[in-house]
Amino acid sequence: MSSAMLELILEATLDTLYMVALSGAVSAVIGIPLGVLLYVTRPGQILAQPVAQRVLGIVTNIGRSIPFIILMVAIIPFTRLVVGSSIGTNAAIVPLIIAAIPFVARLVEGALNEIPPGLIEAAQAMGATPVQIITKVLLPEAKGGIINGLTITVVTLVSYSAMAGAVGGGGLGDLGIRYGYNRFEPLIMLITVAILVVMVQGFQSLGDRLVRKADHK
């Protein structure tokens, strides 16, 4: 294989890592609070806001139901507004973030669901404020579940980022499609898939290790 080809593969790998890391980080920063909000505003919960909760839930579901490839194209004007361009790696990150936020939010909500309600009650009996319940009880107790959810999100982002080529985003998936599929170069296809497999395995075992460290169950 030519050194130009190797360089192409390396560049694509870095592009993928860049897209996954940045979109993963931003969607976590927004998605975790959103997931907490979805949980604490439920009827009967510590900050019950049933109407707002429903609206939030519907919006989250809409975000999750739009196929990524359609989302990517549909929000092009917004992407251009945010990053100044509708093509390139950065332009691919915007839809990745938009797609991942509701995903993270639901996974976080699910992780919070696993907390025995008695813990919240015990904290209330101690005179905890809602904010204290979130920071001292909910988030620490759900830490393992949240890390698990973020791991799933990152792995999903790896596969979503393969579609980034549609807006000229680059990355391994794009390389695999253009060279491996369109030009029918099986070796390139094989290499990109192999790197993606290694990447996913790596993220998963890193996530698993962090979950084990966080969980004292």
Add this chain to the structure above:
Amino acid sequence: MIKLEGVSKTYGAGPTAVHALKNIDLDVPQGAIHGVIGLSGAGKSTLIRCVNLLERPTSGHVIVDGQDLTQQDSEALRQSRHQLGMIFQHFNLLASRTVFDNVALPLELMGVSKGEIRERVEPLLDLTGLTDKATQYPAQLSGGQKQRVAIARALASRPKVLLCDEATSALDPQTTASILELLQDINRKLGLTILLITHEMEVVKSICHRVGLISDGELVEEADVGDFFTAPATRLGREFLNAFLELEPPQALVERLEETPGEHTHPVVRLAFSGANVATPLISRLARDSGVDVSILQAKVESIQGRTLGLMIAELIGTPETTSQALTQLESHDINVEVLGHVQRDA
């Protein structure tokens, strides 16, 4: 210390409304251990959760240490809750925190400094026998140890009242005994007022001073524990007691019991002696004085908080005149007599 005035709690409205508590009055003086016993679904859990307003009563007042909690805004209520420690059937410890950090939690919530937290948590671990477990996580502890952590945690804010919601129901009998001992110890050492709810007579017998019996959302009976175990005033009270003492007449006899006396029947009675009567040879005296024969079907002696209690199920065999005379004689000796029924004397 704890006063409930006309507390009611209704879930839902209209014809499907559930009246979990109906006009409950309760007064627990400072330093007392007060038990509320009842079957599951009777409302005891709702009752104890109304005391710290985890459940807000539909009507009525909850007064703790002179403060009406039902009138307080949420900030004042949070402050008041520091005066009310609570422990739970399933411990409710934070799995993500060590024993030390679990006990420290209420202090963190109150904004106590790190140094002071250390100073206050260590004696509590000592009191509850957990010093060597300080750095362990709840998952590494047994049920009894978990409840000890929960007790230490409940005491961290130096409350005046401890609420125990079925605190020993998930524990085996030996562990239950050690937790009850700890609660009694805390009550004596710290003068802490304890309100506990339970379905176990053993808990009431071991540590309570007074006991209330709750049924279908109503407090149907309230008495000093010694009196309750001698002579419960209600049928439900007697059922609890008999089940606890395993003092039921033999099944074969129950089937033959008739409610009204007949021509050739003998009364079957349940006798409860307390105090000096236990040591007096009343039965043989009764046989001599009244001329009835006493057939003892079951008997046992229980010690309830230093008071000795004798219980007996017996058949009084004699003529209607002599048996009724015997009953009068028993009652005059301050023995609690309950006629369970009458049996035909076969042959």
